[in-house]
Amino acid sequence: MPYQQKDDILKEPPSSLKIRPHFQVLDGLRGIAAFAVVLFHFMEWIYTEPANNFIGHGFLAVDFFFCLSGFVIGYAYDERLKNIGLKQFFKRRLIRLQPMVVFGTVMGLLAFLFDPFADYQHQYTVAKIIAVFVCSLLMIPFPAMAERSFNNFGLNAPSWSLFWEYVANIFYGLFLVRLPRRFLVLLLVPAAYFLFHTAYQKGNLLGGWAGDNFWDGGVRIGYSFLAGLIIYRYNLIIKNNAGFFGCAILLSLAFLMPHFSFNWLSEAIVVAVYFPLIVSLGAGSALPRKTLSICQFAGNISYPLYMTHYAGIWIFGNYLTTYHPEGITLSMIVISATIVFIVFAWLVMKCYDTPLRKWLSRK
Numbered sequence: 013m014p015y016q017q018k019d020d021i022l023k024e025p026p027s028s029l030k031i032r033p034h035f036q037v038l039d040g041l042r043g044i045a046a047f048a049v050v051l052f053h054f055m056e057w058i059y060t061e062p063a064n065n066f067i068g069h070g071f072l073a074v075d076f077f078f079c080l081s082g083f084v085i086g087y088a089y090d091e092r093l094k095n096i097g098l099k100q101f102f103k104r105r106l107i108r109l110q111p112m113v114v115f116g117t118v119m120g121l122l123a124f125l126f127d128p129f130a131d132y133q134h135q136y137t138v139a140k141i142i143a144v145f146v147c148s149l150l151m152i153p154f155p156a157m158a159e160r161s162f163n164n165f166g167l168n169a170p171s172w173s174l175f176w177e178y179v180a181n182i183f184y185g186l187f188l189v190r191l192p193r194r195f196l197v198l199l200l201v202p203a204a205y206f207l208f209h210t211a212y213q214k215g216n217l218l219g220g221w222a223g224d225n226f227w228d229g230g231v232r233i234g235y236s237f238l239a240g241l242i243i244y245r246y247n248l249i250i251k252n253n254a255g256f257f258g259c260a261i262l263l264s265l266a267f268l269m270p271h272f273s274f275n276w277l278s279e280a281i282v283v284a285v286y287f288p289l290i291v292s293l294g295a296g297s298a299l300p301r302k303t304l305s306i307c308q309f310a311g312n313i314s315y316p317l318y319m320t321h322y323a324g325i326w327i328f329g330n331y332l333t334t335y336h337p338e339g340i341t342l343s344m345i346v347i348s349a350t351i352v353f354i355v356f357a358w359l360v361m362k363c364y365d366t367p368l369r370k371w372l373s374r375k
Contacts, residue, residue: 035087036307037294038080040256041263043310045073046318048267049170050353053322054346057329062216063271064206070267071218074173075283076290078233081177082240083291085184090244093189105181107372111365113174116319117148120167123323129330132159151175155223160326162223169322172221176233184241193245196238201286203235204284211276217283232283239288249296256303259294266290309358317357324349 052070093101121141125133136144140156143201147154148167153175156164165171189197210231211217220229242248254262266282299307328349331337337345 013087018055035084035295036299036304036311037256037297038084038291038375039311039314040079040099040303040307041259041290041294042077042314043307044260044263045076045315046314047310047354048073048264049318050321050325050350052267053325054350057325057332058342058346067267068271069269069279069282072279072282072287072298073216074220074264075232075236076263076287077173078177078180078236079240079243079283079287079291081180081239082237083295084098084240084241084242085181085237086241089184090189093185098185101185102181105178107369109174109177110255111368112315112319112360113151113171114149115360115364116168116171116323117145117165119320120148120326121145121322123326127327127330129327129334130159135159151178153226155226163221164223164226164324168319169221170318172229173233174319176220176229179230180233180237184237188238188241193242196242196245200235200238200242203231203238206231207235207284208277208280211280215276217276217279236283236287240291243288243295248288248292250292251296252298254294254297255294255300256297256307259290259297262293263290311360313354313357316360317353320357320360320367321353324353355373 013342037198048067048070052065052067052073055067056062056072062068084272096104123143124130127133134343136157144154144156144166146152148165148171150173151174153164153172155162155164155166157163160166160169162176163169163172191199198250207217210228212218214225214228217228217232219225219227252258266286269278269282272278328345
C-alpha cells in the first residue's frame with residue numbers, strides 16, 4: 013500500500029517551502045480509503061458472495077493509493093531527485109515505508125502463533141515459519157500458507173501492495189523521473205490495455221495478493237502510478253470547492269457501487285478514469301479550517317491502519333467460521349474491532365512509526 017505524508021517533501025529553506033503547498037484533502041482521502049479497506053476485509057468474511065457485499069469494491073482503494081502515490085512521488089521528487097541523488101531517494105523511501113512493514117510482519121507472526129480460534133499452526137515447521145517471516149520482512153513474495161489462500165505475504169496480507177509500491181519507486185528513481193511527460197502518456201496506453209484485459213479476463217481487478225494472481229498487482233500499479241504521475245507532470249489539478257467531505261463522498265461511491273453484469277468494465281473505468289479524476293479534484297479542492305484536523309488525523313493513521321489491521325482480521329475470520337455469530341452480536345464485534353484498529357493505529361503512529369522514522373532520518 014502506497015502512502016506519502018509531509019515528510020516526503022524534502023527540507024528546504026522557508027522561502028521555497030512557501031510555494032510547496034501540502035495537499036491536506038488528499039491526506040484525508042487516503043484515510044477514507046484505508047478505512048474502506050478495513051471494512052472490506054471484514055465484510056468479505058461475512059459475505060462470501062461478492063454481489064451481496066455492500067462494500068464489495070472496497071479493494072479498489074488500493075488502486076486509488078497507487079494513483080495517489082504516483083502524484084505525490086512526482087510532486088515530492090521530480091525536481092529534487094537530481095539534487096539528492098538516487099541513493100538518498102531510496103533511503104528516504106525505505107525510512108518512510110519499511111518500519112511499518114516490519115511492525116505489521118511481527119504483528120502477523122504473533123497473531124498466527126497465538127490465534128485462539130485457529131488450529132493449523134502445528135502443521136507448519138519452525139523452519140517454514142521462519143522462512144515466511146524473513147521473506148515478509150524483506151518484501152519477498154512467498155505464497156506458502158495454504159490455510160491463508162496462498163497469500164504472497166501470509167503473515168500480513170496487505171504487504172503485497174507495498175511490494176509493488178517498492179517496485180514502482182525503483183522504476184521511478186531509475187527511469188520515470190527522467191522520462192519526458194509525453195513518453196509517460198505513451199506508456200499509459202499499453203498500461204490501460206493490460207488493465208482492461210486483466211479485468212475482462214479475471215472478471216474483476218481483485219488480484220495481486222496471491223501466488224496465482226501475482227502479476228495482476230503489477231498491472232494495477234502500472235496504470236495507476238503512471239496516471240498519478242501524469243496528473244502532476246501536466247498539472248491536471250481541478251480547482252473546486254468540494255472540500256474534504258465532497259471528495260470523500262465521491263471516493264466512497266466507488267467502493268459502494270453495486271456489482272453489475274459488466275462488473276469488470278465498471279471496475280476498470282473506475283480505476284482508469286474515476287480515481288485520477290478524484291486525485292485531480294482532491295489536489296485542487298479548497299479546505300475549510302474546520303476539516304483540517306480531520307484530514308490530518310485520517311492521513312496520519314492511514315498507513316499504520318492499513319499495515320496493522322490484518323492480524324486482527326485473521327483472528328476475526330477464524331472466530332467467525334468457528335462460532336458463526338449473527339445479527340447484533342456480529343455487528344457489535346465488527347464495530348468494536350474497527351474502533352480498536354483505529355485507536356491502535358494512532359498509538360502505533362505516535363509511539364513507533366513517527367519517532368522511529370525521525371530517528372532514522374537523523375542517522
